[in-house]
Amino acid sequence: MLKKWGLPLLAMLSLTAVAQPRLPKNYHWQRLNNGLEVVVIENSRVPLATIEIAVKNGAYTEGPEYSGLSHLFEHMFFKANKDYPDQERFIRRTEELGAIWNGTTGTERVNYYFTFDKDSLQAGLKFMNAAMRFPIYRKEDMEKERPVVDGEFQRNESDPFFQLWYTSQKKLWGDLYTRKIAIGDHDIINTATPEKMMIIKDKYYHPNNSILVIAGDVKKEDAFKLANDIFGDWQNSGFDPHQKYPVPDFAPLTKTDYFIQESSIAQTPYIMLNWHGPDFRNDSAATLAADIFSTALGLNSSKWQQALIDKGLA
Template sequence: MKKKAFLVLSFFLVLSVAKAQKPSNFYTTKLSNGLEVLVIEDHSVPLATVEITTKNGSYTEPPEFNGLSHLYEHMFFKANKDYPSQEAFMAKVHELGIAFNGTTGNERVNYFFTLPKSKWTDGLHFMNSAIRYPLFLSKEIKKENIVVDGEFQRLESNPFFLLSDSMKHVLWGNLYSRKNPIGIHHIIRTATPEKMHTIQHKYYWPNNSMLIVSGDVNHKEVFAKVKDIFSSWKPSDFDPFKKWPIPEFQPLDSTNYFVVTSPYARVPIMMLEWQGPDTRRDVHDTYVADVFSTILSQNSSKFQKMLVDSGLALQANVGYQTLKYTGPISAIVVPNPTKVAACAEAVKKQISMWDSPDYITDQQLENAKRQLEINHLQESDVTSDLSHTMAYFWCSASLDYYYNYIPNIKKVTKQDLINYVDKYIKDKPYAAGLLINTKSEALLHPATFWKK
């Protein structure tokens, strides 16, 4: 235990003084067809993870396709040319001892198999079959339509989902579908093999994908085998993001307050969101956003003291999502149910002070940087999880963004924080939602205080 703690501390100190560079156990190459390959060697556990990620997700979806990137993710684990039924696919999963899953987000879809290290070559072949040769059988799609829509319905049973979904409508307007990975019920229910093939032929190409192999493997052996298996995958002769450009999200023209009621809401929740920076146009402020959010979530921050410590709120957090296309800045507050109106006024007052020179101390700034550095280190502790992190940043930023994360965090100054607030938050239009219990609406009269 002490030895492990010493090693972690030593690595932490190295991170603190060294110039950013690709970690020594990271190896990259690129095939002639454009497929990028990342190998992360970690010989501590006799397992390997084979993962592929594609730049796809809700940001590629007009309303008539909303939710189908997620359905495609489900169909990935169904019949393909080499395993022509769900039963054959699952038989191979059991034979190889695979734990598998996939996720769909705004800007990334990823698929991964974790299996014994002796089977990593089989895992590559299995991944090749699934990514290149899906069959999209009608009978399987009809079954999966119901499964995916069932996931949607389970989400809807959570009152917070109603607030979050309403927020997306207000914040993103007519581009709501581009920020809504779960989709629209009737689009999911009526999906066809033809629509699945449309997605495949737009985005599922080697030059729009990255393959990650991590764990107890040798990078030279992996590179050789990947070249042998995947080199025949023909690339597209087009850039999908030039052929089907992602529309720019339009800035809000006014602040919008709204109320969502649910008989199942046990406590009120306030959510305020602004359109923030992204990794295409303002990379620097994406780092600043993380530092700012971390500071305000510290127990010592004025935001916490004036809301939580005062008894006005049970919980208060500020966050930012790193994205290539307009990341949202969020403030989520759970007010004391007996002090909702007073809490709402206090939240607005605190936001008005966020750019004050004395709102954040030098010590809070340094503590936040240190916390983010520790978090960054902890994220690399489980190699299979690190693979997912790298997939996310490859799609929504770049691998260099990840490599240079800590050095750029360390460069953030108090003036950067003030500039960030003034550019994206202070006196800027935003969306503000309040979730309350249906019975509480008549008692609280939110229209009297939940307004600009």
């Protein structure tokens, strides 16, 4: 009996004892001693597993000199690391795992994910670990990837709605607008260096600033043990990145403003309304109410939408 229960017991002891948050019945949560939150979602409908790491990084951590570099960092994640020191070997390994993969960058998080056969879970977690903790930023890789990231920006600029949105963000957030626009700045993207990538990593890429999600045809006991075995020695930063590198307070709007954005490529006129919402740091409950309000307002069944339709404006 002691041998049978030895490994699960060790896995349990290596996790911080904290209260379990309220989750759906097939969701399970634990926090490793290094601060990494781990969520396991059991769903055996198909024999696949998906792993994702999300980091509290993104536009809101970017001053003007780093505008768009969280997004570039996301792209560089899939290039090279100590186990796969060039992209050719990185891609070859994804093919061996049969993985589909991607990453996204938003205002307040950057995430990376891989999906593969359930039997590749351990190998996939080791692959993720190498990319997350031991990246290599080669100059030649950055020279190739900078125009790719900037190309996404340029494609967005060909959309008149994006042009309207981009201008509205500048007016809403003033000098701090880079902390709301993940797509970035052309010049900053095109002059980014490996040194800047390492600065981002050293500031934000720590277990106590991240969450690991393991989902699919997995067992929670096995998944938590693998997470601890593979990521458990990832060293805690020893500081809260968002206290050490605080986000400045946004100045409140002092008046209602209006503007017209002209575009030679627009085929249909757009009207956009924006306002400042509550700050999560000061009133987290109000942010949920604001999300519900804005979602309800945008529903086709809302009175506002119906009024626009009745007047022939939508």
